[in-house]
Amino acid sequence: MGAAVGAAAPELAQAVSQARLLKNLVLTGFSSIYVIDLDTIDVSNLNRQFLFQKKHVGRSKSQVAKESVLQFCPEANIIAYHDSIMNPDYNVEFFRQFTLVMNALDNRAARNHVNRMCLAADIPLIESGTAGYLGQVTVIKKGVTECYECQPKPTQKTFPGCTIRNTPSEPIHCIVWAKYLFNQLFGEEDADQEVSPDRADPEAAWEPAEAEARALASNEDGEIKRVSTKQWAKSTGYDPVKLFTKNFCGTYKYSCSSFFFSFFPKEQNKSDQQNESSAMLKDQQVLNVRSYADLFSKSVKTLSLHLAEKADGEALIWDKDDPSAMDFVTSAANLRMHVFGMNMKSRFDIKSMAGNIIPAIATTNAVIAGLIVLEGLKILSGKIDQCRTIFLNKQPNPRKKLLVPCALDPPNPNCYVCASKPEVTVKLNTHKVTVLTLQDKILKEKFAMVAPDVQIDDGKGTILISSEEGETEANNHRKLSDFGIRNGTRLQADDFLQDYTLLINVLHSEDLEKDVEFEVVGDAPERIGPKPSEPTPKNISNGSDDGAQPSTSTAPEQDDVVIVDSEDEGTSSNADDVENKSRKRKLEKGCECVGAKRVRNLLLPLDKVIHVMSYCNSTLSWDVKNVQN
């Protein structure tokens, strides 16, 4: 898989014989390779995942990978699991049986989890990832190097509710809205995914006539507020015209009639002419408004049929590879863009944004896979001091290097994961935040716990949250203050699977920003000014978000944004010097290889900042912000 070290030319046999011997010794030492992946093979994987062929589409990746490898290396001992690594079956004891763990993941939650498991089991971990032409490899060893969570990584970009609901200004806002609408109509309804205009928003400028119309409408539709969106839609038989009217004509600034006229243009739109060139894929064409109205209508009908086929209570899950789901988001987002005066986007582009697609090719993955093995060999031969973080860049640096090694940093003594007694302070309003929010948004989402147990540090050890299902369910909707939690209270949160204890200091505050439920004190503040245009916010999930179940290809391609702390320069032209000088270099003025502290601005071929991962090709969690080369 990936790069195999090539055979030596005869004349250099002597020089390399030691390396080869080492490799052979080391390889002989591999008693087995365990491969775990929850995903199945998709046709879009075939451009780079060379262990899979067309005939394998739909099958388990780990299983087929094993079969393909055995074809050319029959003596390899490979154990394949079609499963999520976050399954509690894979406990610390499971991890302890390995000499080395290599990650090839595509989401932050799983990376955090494996990071903790490897810390708990004290097993070296090789982290990696790729995105387009870029790639990165690094080594994590408890007590020796930084862990994956030592440096705060920026959370995926989210947009304020009012931007999505009232004042979209960019296509991405409309796309997010369309995905919310999908969930409201066909999927799991989520209180955080409101689509209707927020009348409480002071910035919403209702025109007088509009305001009056709304007042009337709300009187008539008074009942609607008590009925969920999905129930209401069902009651209309998912009538596209009614849905359209409710969701698109309700937007301010545009009256229904003018909007409807736009669907029956007298002349051909300019975009129709542009699309005639054969320089574009069908999906890359931008259609006219009427076509998107038709597509909306068509996809609503299809999706309502799919929903009807489901068992009672079951909902649809949005999947970029499901044509109707993608049609729906494409059309709904474009109609909204049109309403708000933005140029519409092609299905191709919308799919990228809605589906968090990271472009990927075989060669980058091959390079990174090779580097992973090389770092692995160093570890296995007891030379972890020679391990490095290595960046694969798009262009050579001033020293003409494309591959740039950087010294590994020691652990952060204040790391909220790998410090000896991790502690954080969380700012929130104890009268507003519920126990469920604490569990789901804070402990699971923010602090990446999988099955948290929480007790109050009140001398009585009062249990607030139990990881055992049902035990503390009654607490879920109660506020923290109900339990006497106030400013200065300490909570002890444990995840026994991860062997992780986190002490949380509660900082009560009543002046958090709108839409912000909590803040972790000490987190890097949001950037002011130019921001990279980032794709969908983290509470948008594609298919099965947490990947907890073995799934079909509805598993997210990637849903993560990590910062690349890529100081690329800094090594001399002689690779050997790295070992001698890297530490010293860190202190030198103008040193470029300072490890993971500064963030370069990276230019991306597409304005995407998520990493892609495929099992066979090691990919990397990139925190890719904008980099100016």
Place this chain on the structure above:
Amino acid sequence: MVEKDESGPGGISEEEAAQYDRQIRLWGLEAQKRLRASRVLLVGLRGLGAEVAKNLILAGVRGLTLLDHQQVSQEDTRAQFLIPVGSLGRNRAEASLERAQNLNPMVDVKADPESVESKSQEFFTQFDAVCLTCCSRESMVRINQICHKNGIKFFTGDVFGYHGYMFADLGDHEFVEEKPKVAKVTTGVEDGPEAKRARLDPAETTMVKKVSGESPGGIWGGQTPKNQR
């Protein structure tokens, strides 16, 4: 080999669009079509050659000729993943053919058991790009001259344990460089109401076309290392 359908919108078939989706999103449809039209010669099918073959085939070139006169040796069975078990003694190119073809049926993969040194100048002119591995210096020089004269892209490389090199002679060629888009004050055409404020969007880039005036002799890594801003 599966026939490619040129009649799809964009000039590639739906099957290709689906399979190459993730790379089209990186280097664009135009680049994919150029790959799809190019014929490449690969000399030497040891570990390095196998890697190159895999990468070219997955990328979706029109045709790839695997040229190797040597036979499969014990060493090859460790480092070369295209050669099936039990192929000792077979010609290396021919032994690699089936697995190579299966990587992507849309590529026309051929095996040639002859030695590169026996090939005439005409032989090379049927290719758009030539990639040599395990070649003698004399061969490299000779073939480089043929390629250069005929406007054929030339690559050569080799590995030695933990060390390796790659050399490219692309002659006069055009290439694109990615540059950040400079902020403009928009007048509300592209975006919504807020567009009036100047906005620097560092993620927006544009591809700038450049022409290389490289003299014969080639350049390292196949790209100009000059960092032009």
